[in-house]
Amino acid sequence: MVVALTMLGAGGGxxxxxxxxxxxxxxxxxxxxxxxxxxxxxxxIFPDGRNLxxxxxxxxxxxxxxxxxCAACHGAQGIEGPAARLVGTDGFIGWSDPLRPxxxxxxxxxxxxxxxxxxxxxxxxxxxxxxxxxxxPKSLTDDEVYAITAHLLHLNGLVASDAxxxxxxxxxxxxxxxxxxxxxxxxxx
Numbered sequence: 001m002v003v004a005l006t007m008l009g010a011g012g013g014x015x016x017x018x019x020x021x022x023x024x025x026x027x028x029x030x031x032x033x034x035x036x037x038x039x040x041x042x043x044x045i046f047p048d049g050r051n052l053x054x055x056x057x058x059x060x061x062x063x064x065x066x067x068x069x070c071a072a073c074h075g076a077q078g079i080e081g082p083a084a085r086l087v088g089t090d091g092f093i094g095w096s097d098p099l100r101p102x103x104x105x106x107x108x109x110x111x112x113x114x115x116x117x118x119x120x121x122x123x124x125x126x127x128x129x130x131x132x133x134x135x136x137p138k139s140l141t142d143d144e145v146y147a148i149t150a151h152l153l154h155l156n157g158l159v160a161s162d163a164x165x166x167x168x169x170x171x172x173x174x175x176x177x178x179x180x181x182x183x184x185x186x187x188x189x
Contacts, residue, residue, distance in 0.1 A: 045126035047183060049171030052122065056166040057147025059154040065144050066151050069133045078113075078155050083134075087155045088113035115156030119181035121173035125149045125165075146170070 045051050067076070074080070078087035114124055129145045131137045140148070150165040158173055159165075165173075 043126075043129070045122045045129070047120040047122055047171070049122055049167060052125070052167035052170060053142045054167065055142035055146050056164055057143050057145070057150050058164040059147075059150045059159065059161055061144075062147035062149070062151025062154070065140075065148050069140070070148065073134060078152065085113040086115075086152055088116050113156075114152055115158070115176060117177040117180070119175055119177040119183075121149065121153060121158070121165075121170050121175055124152060125170060128152075 043051065066078075070078075070086075073083035074086050079085050118124060125145055128148055129138070129140065129142070132148075133139070146165045149170065150159060150163055153159045153165070153173055154161055154163065158175065163169075
């Protein structure tokens, strides 16, 4: 008890320092980044389309690029695997496919398809741009990412075969998963 009172009383006679009087704390890790350096890594695409880059890609172009960069992991039609299913509806059990639970045993990664659960088409673009193809992430041009995104949306029956995606049209695509989603993103100001 004496030790505690001594410790409490040790600072009792000094007055609190104002922020200007306090010594600055410098940890010394890393370095400040310039706005240009930050901009290079600030590539998040928001659900409303903010930060989408210029560019354009069609379903037809996307089909060729998909065959070249995506089909080995996701299958020719986006349902075969071995990686996650890209085409499908309603998650595990869907009214449009009552036998789906029987297929899950053969294709267990199909329950989170783009057509079932992804709430925003802009998120498809963002994900493909950042992480695909798996062996060479960030290697696709923005036009190629728009094209692959257009193709995936077409495979899911969300855009026509002659559709082209760009920074204006992509945010307007209404995804089936949006109705089952609560957005954590702040609205545009």
